[in-house]
Amino acid sequence: MSDDQKRILEKQLWAVANVLRGKMNADEYKNYILGFIFYKYLSEKLALYIDEKLLARDNFTFSDIKADTKQGKATLEEIKKACLGHLGFFLNPTDLFSYLVKKGNGEIKNPQNFILEDLKNILNAIEQTSMGTASEDDFKGLFDDVDLTSSKLGKSENKKNEVIVEVLTLLSAIDFKLEDSKSDLLGDAYEYLIGEFAAGAGKKGGEFYTPAQVSRLLAQVVTEDKKRVKSVYDPTCGSGSLLLRVGDYTQVVDYYGQELNQTTYNLARMNMILHGVHFDHFSIRQGDTLADDMHIDLQAQAIVANPPFSAKWKSDSDPLLAADERFSQYGRLAPKGAADYAFVTHMLYHLADNGVMAVVLPHGALFRSGAEGQIRKYIIEKQNYLDAVIGLPANLFYGTSIPATVLVFKKCREEDQDILFIDASKEFEKGKNQNRLTDENIAKIFSTYKDRKELEKYSHLATLEEIRENEFNLNIPRYVDTFEEEVPIDLNEVTVEIKKIDSDMKIITEKIRKFTKELGIEAPF
Numbered sequence: 001m002s003d004d005q006k007r008i009l010e011k012q013l014w015a016v017a018n019v020l021r022g023k024m025n026a027d028e029y030k031n032y033i034l035g036f037i038f039y040k041y042l043s044e045k046l047a048l049y050i051d052e053k054l055l056a057r058d059n060f061t062f063s064d065i066k067a068d069t070k071q072g073k074a075t076l077e078e079i080k081k082a083c084l085g086h087l088g089f090f091l092n093p094t095d096l097f098s099y100l101v102k103k104g105n106g107e108i109k110n111p112q113n114f115i116l117e118d119l120k121n122i123l124n125a126i127e128q129t130s131m132g133t134a135s136e137d138d139f140k141g142l143f144d145d146v147d148l149t150s151s152k153l154g155k156s157e158n159k160k161n162e163v164i165v166e167v168l169t170l171l172s173a174i175d176f177k178l179e180d181s182k183s184d185l186l187g188d189a190y191e192y193l194i195g196e197f198a199a200g201a202g203k204k205g206g207e208f209y210t211p212a213q214v215s216r217l218l219a220q221v222v223t224e225d226k227k228r229v230k231s232v233y234d235p236t237c238g239s240g241s242l243l244l245r246v247g248d249y250t251q252v253v254d255y256y257g258q259e260l261n262q263t264t265y266n267l268a269r270m271n272m273i274l275h276g277v278h279f280d281h282f283s284i285r286q287g288d289t290l291a292d293d294m295h296i297d298l299q300a301q302a303i304v305a306n307p308p309f310s311a312k313w314k315s316d317s318d319p320l321l322a323a324d325e326r327f328s329q330y331g332r333l334a335p336k337g338a339a340d341y342a343f344v345t346h347m348l349y350h351l352a353d354n355g356v357m358a359v360v361l362p363h364g365a366l367f368r369s370g371a372e373g374q375i376r377k378y379i380i381e382k383q384n385y386l387d388a389v390i391g392l393p394a395n396l397f398y399g400t401s402i403p404a405t406v407l408v409f410k411k412c413r414e415e416d417q418d419i420l421f422i423d424a425s426k427e428f429e430k431g432k433n434q435n436r437l438t439d440e441n442i443a444k445i446f447s448t449y450k451d452r453k454e455l456e457k458y459s460h461l462a463t464l465e466e467i468r469e470n471e472f473n474l475n476i477p478r479y480v481d482t483f484e485e486e487v488p489i490d491l492n493e494v495t496v497e498i499k500k501i502d503s504d505m506k507i508i509t510e511k512i513r514k515f516t517k518e519l520g521i522e523a524p525f
Contacts, residue, residue: 088135
């Protein structure tokens with residue numbers, strides 16, 4: 001997408017957002033805008049598939065079919081079967097986004113232009129048609145967060161209808177170019193909106209979105225020299241953006257994720273479908289990853305994650321966790337007030353022998369003692385899984401200003417192989433509200449990681465013996481010396497400068513005394 005296209009698209013999208021801004025906060029109106037964009041996508045994808053694949057040899061289009069005729073009903077039944085197998089859902093011609101917009105604007109003969117009930121029924125129909133098919137889990141409850149009864153849309157049903165018609169009409173003017181197989185304009189738009197909503201949602205933003213520049217770094221690390229990976233997994237997948245980013249750098253066969261928050265879980269499934277991932281090739285599940293692992297047999301070739309920093313979990317209230325294979329071998333459970341290493345060991349359990357895993361954690365995970373120290377020591381000394389520690393700048397993430405670190409793990413490391421430490425905390429672009437990594441910053445981090453280079457005041461290859469000497473404390477300054485020597489001070493020069501200043505002050509003082517005497521006022525000293 002060119003810069004001009006991007007600017008036009010962003011302008012159009014914010015025109016849509018402006019209709020709802022002021023009525024509710026960003027965390028609320030994102031559900032409507034993203035939900036309606038998804039409905040528009042499904043509608044256009046369906047019509048395009050039917051017209052170009054199923055009816056290509058016929059002299060009529062999908063929108064020409066009359067559902068109230070015998071021939072029309074028979075044709076629609078055949079089309080429905082094909083759509084459910086290929087797309088996983090079905091809509092009638094009068095359920096299409098374009099038809100509903102025309103009806104709302106009075107372009108279709110109808111006693112009234114009220115479409116609120118129609119929209120409710122259509123969103124339900126998308127889910128209902130998938131029931132009992134292979135796509136049921138991927139469409140179930142997708143539009144639950146699009147609350148068309150909310151009083152925030154308007155005080156009366158007619159006012160709500162006016163708002164919805166205005167939003168859908170503005171969206172209808174945006175051409176997502178679905179007919180162009182090489183274009184991902186819709187995916188770009190969705191990613192842009194998710195990022196903007198995350199920025200406007202304050203602390204809640206970090207719950208569903210990892211900044212794009214950080215996700216690019218993680219994706220490059222786990223796909224290094226790989227043209228294809230069978231599976232990629234994110235146990236705290238948020239909106240799914242981090243998972244999808246891996247597909248930008250290699251061919252991914254199957255995507256796996258789990259998300260606790262219901263709204264964000266819906267967002268992740270929409271995001272997968274919008275980016276062209278077929279329902280047979282993703283499995284996103286909703287639930288508490290640590291308490292209820294829903295991909296228990298998965299061995300993923302690539303794992304990426306940005307778990308909630310130092311989250312609370314049920315380590316002290318669920319006796320089954322101590323015997324769980326994901327946690328039992330480490331001798332102790334991660335503390336109940338900091339689940340960071342519970343997520344790490346959970347992911348290691350699901351990492352394939354030839355896999356690579358990159359996880360974002362708070363800096364405390366590098367040096368905290370107690371149970372975390374014991375788990376960290378076991379991973380490094382007994383398992384030899386830790387491959388790299390990358391320190392990131394502060395204030396990169398939504399909802400927290402603290403600096404974070406990326407830990408990289410591999411199960412196929414050589415015995416006594418060095419661990420790479422990178423201090424990238426000082427190289428970034430400062431922003432008004434948040435800092436960001438530039439393309440150059442990311443390229444430097446990744447090339448240093450890939451080539452395992454030692455750069456002065458930036459990176460260091462630490463032996464296991466060094467780490468033992470530091471008692472398995474991974475605090476980066478212990479390994480990467482970033483100390484800057486102060487410029488030597490010439491005391492003689494300083495003395496001369498002070499004497500000159502003192503002499504100048506005496507001259508100025510005398511001038512002030514003279515002026516105050518002439519003015520007949522008391523001198524200030």
